[in-house]
Amino acid sequence: MRLPTTIVDPEKVAWQGEAEQVVLGIPDGLVGILPGHADAVFAVQPCIVQITLADLTKRQFFLSGGIARVVKGALTIVADSAETPESIDRIRAEKARERAKVRLQQSTHTVDYDRARLALMKAMYRLQIGGE
Numbered sequence: 001m002r003l004p005t006t007i008v009d010p011e012k013v014a015w016q017g018e019a020e021q022v023v024l025g026i027p028d029g030l031v032g033i034l035p036g037h038a039d040a041v042f043a044v045q046p047c048i049v050q051i052t053l054a055d056l057t058k059r060q061f062f063l064s065g066g067i068a069r070v071v072k073g074a075l076t077i078v079a080d081s082a083e084t085p086e087s088i089d090r091i092r093a094e095k096a097r098e099r100a101k102v103r104l105q106q107s108t109h110t111v112d113y114d115r116a117r118l119a120l121m122k123a124m125y126r127l128q129i130g131g132e
Helices: 090-105 113-129
Strands: 002-009 012-026 029-033 042-045 047-053 058-063 066-071 074-079
Touching: 012 042, 012 058, 029 066, 047 066, 047 113, 058 074, 058 113, 090 113
Parallel strands: 002 074
Antiparallel strands: 002 012, 012 029, 012 047, 042 066, 047 058, 066 074
C-alpha cells in the first residue's frame, strides 16, 4: 500500500508520486503521514518535507507554508512555494539569513519580531536543504 502524493505551488507541480511516508511541519511540530491515514487537513509551517519512497530513498523539498490535505488515502500539499535542494539560491538565502539576524538584534519597536523570526527560519531551512 502506498500514499499517492502531490506537491504543488502556484507555479508548478513540484512532485507527484507514491510515498511510503511523508513528514512535514505543522504548528504543533511534525506530522507523519502513512498510507491509510484518516482524512485530515493540516496547516503547513515553513519546513523541509521528507518523502520516503518505496525503495526507502528520500526526497526533500523546502515548503514555505501552505495546506496539506489527506482525502481518500491521497495526500495533496498546496504550498506557498516548494523548492528542491537544487533550486535553492544559496547566496540569496545567506543574505536573507543575515538580514533577519540583524533585524532580530535591533532593540527598537519598529522591528516586526515575528516577521523577522519567520524570515530567519525560512532562510535557515533553505540553507539546510541546499547543502550548507
